[in-house]
Amino acid sequence: MRIGLVSDCYYPTKNGVTGVVAMLADGLRRRGHEVALIVPAFPGTPPKGGPADAIPALSADVGAMLPRPDVEVASLPLFPSIQLRLPIGSSRRLQEIFCRAGIDLVHTHTEGPLGRAARDAALRTGRPTVHTLHTLYDHYLHYLWPARLAPRTSGRTMRRHLSRFLHPYDRVIAPSPRALDHLRAIAPATPRTLVPNGIPIAGAPTNPDLAEHLRRRLGLARSTRVVLYVGRIAEEKRSEALFDALAEHLQGADDVTAVLVGGGGHLRRLRGRARRLALEDQIRLPGYLEHAEVLALYRLASLFITVSLSENHPLTLLEAAAAGLPLAIRGDPNLEAIAINGVNAVVAEDDGELVARALALLDRPRRLTRMGAVSRRMAERFTAARHLERTEGVYTDLVSSGRRHPTELARHHSRR
Numbered sequence: 001m002r003i004g005l006v007s008d009c010y011y012p013t014k015n016g017v018t019g020v021v022a023m024l025a026d027g028l029r030r031r032g033h034e035v036a037l038i039v040p041a042f043p044g045t046p047p048k049g050g051p052a053d054a055i056p057a058l059s060a061d062v063g064a065m066l067p068r069p070d071v072e073v074a075s076l077p078l079f080p081s082i083q084l085r086l087p088i089g090s091s092r093r094l095q096e097i098f099c100r101a102g103i104d105l106v107h108t109h110t111e112g113p114l115g116r117a118a119r120d121a122a123l124r125t126g127r128p129t130v131h132t133l134h135t136l137y138d139h140y141l142h143y144l145w146p147a148r149l150a151p152r153t154s155g156r157t158m159r160r161h162l163s164r165f166l167h168p169y170d171r172v173i174a175p176s177p178r179a180l181d182h183l184r185a186i187a188p189a190t191p192r193t194l195v196p197n198g199i200p201i202a203g204a205p206t207n208p209d210l211a212e213h214l215r216r217r218l219g220l221a222r223s224t225r226v227v228l229y230v231g232r233i234a235e236e237k238r239s240e241a242l243f244d245a246l247a248e249h250l251q252g253a254d255d256v257t258a259v260l261v262g263g264g265g266h267l268r269r270l271r272g273r274a275r276r277l278a279l280e281d282q283i284r285l286p287g288y289l290e291h292a293e294v295l296a297l298y299r300l301a302s303l304f305i306t307v308s309l310s311e312n313h314p315l316t317l318l319e320a321a322a323a324g325l326p327l328a329i330r331g332d333p334n335l336e337a338i339a340i341n342g343v344n345a346v347v348a349e350d351d352g353e354l355v356a357r358a359l360a361l362l363d364r365p366r367r368l369t370r371m372g373a374v375s376r377r378m379a380e381r382f383t384a385a386r387h388l389e390r391t392e393g394v395y396t397d398l399v400s401s402g403r404r405h406p407t408e409l410a411r412h413h414s415r416r
Helices: 016-032 092-103 113-124 147-150 151-166 177-186 208-217 239-249 269-274 291-299 317-321 351-359 365-379 384-400 408-415
Strands: 002-006 034-040 052-055 066-069 070-074 073-079 082-089 105-108 129-133 171-174 192-194 227-231 256-261 283-285 301-305 327-330 345-348
Touching: 002 016, 002 092, 002 113, 002 171, 016 066, 016 317, 016 384, 034 082, 034 092, 034 113, 082 113, 082 256, 105 113, 105 171, 105 384, 113 129, 113 147, 113 151, 129 384, 151 177, 171 177, 171 384, 177 192, 208 291, 208 327, 227 317, 239 256, 239 269, 239 283, 239 351, 256 291, 269 283, 291 301, 301 351, 317 327, 317 365, 327 351, 345 351, 351 365
Parallel strands: 002 034, 002 105, 034 070, 105 129, 129 171, 171 192, 227 256, 227 301, 256 283, 301 327, 327 345
Antiparallel strands: 052 066, 073 082
């Protein structure tokens, strides 16, 4: 098949969408498909011409290398704090690209202008369309200033936009049960499929030399027990709430250090608070780390923790489980497939209770080891290969069922 993958998140944007798109593009090409990867142009992207013609990954949510994009659409800065761009792409241009490349199916990973342009271009030419709902936007409205003034109105507006955007798609992929329920509510007439995310490194060994280098760089004694968080240091991840709970319960626990890896709008603020509270030795905030470094940190950690309530199907949680770490999370039915209370995880309904129980678990090394082994087995159900096979199955089903008539787009607009 010839597949068009369209996303407004790619290098150097560091998030799970970039990781999923990169792994999907790479996996499809390895399986013999032709992929046209279409993303926003970003100033500073390394020039083409490397040995593997790939971009080194800079995030824990991305594999070791990112496939090169085939088409880079002009873009403008949108949210510099998370390195997100606003692409400027017309459906006419994308239609030309799809026709020239002989694209059989278009898979979008963005609800923004580039996704809409790609969707419309596909519909005009009768190509099957697939979309993945990566983001649960109700948790991200704080990035828009109107939403801070009128959150309920903004939430309703966002859901109406999603409903209209998703309506004409042949299939929408939900990475998690929560996303599937969300789709049932906002786009009940649109066919949908649950395809959980996957990771390419389940059970992969990490570099012990790099782990030792990181231990020295972060000032961690060999006897230090590490509680690890990886993700954005931002409001939607409730980073400040995690910091507050850790600050309260780490007082006096000199042999425990929390390492919170990631960048974001709250990073500078939390670094300042750690200095003022004299907690810099017990709460480390190193910022972004390269993917290989994060994998090495899993080797140093005793436990992975997050108090986020906005997760869809987080790759970092899968990676931590694959590395054999017990998990400490807030209660979330969406994560029950990877984190079971008392089996491989500590699950609580309160931030303080979660941190207290997680720290108490550190004093039970045999139980930690048993729970970590269960985590590793559970992560084996969420490999990149399985994600690829399920996604490829969606493509095959739609392409084999035949192309839609190009007038579908006109019918869609007439219903609006």
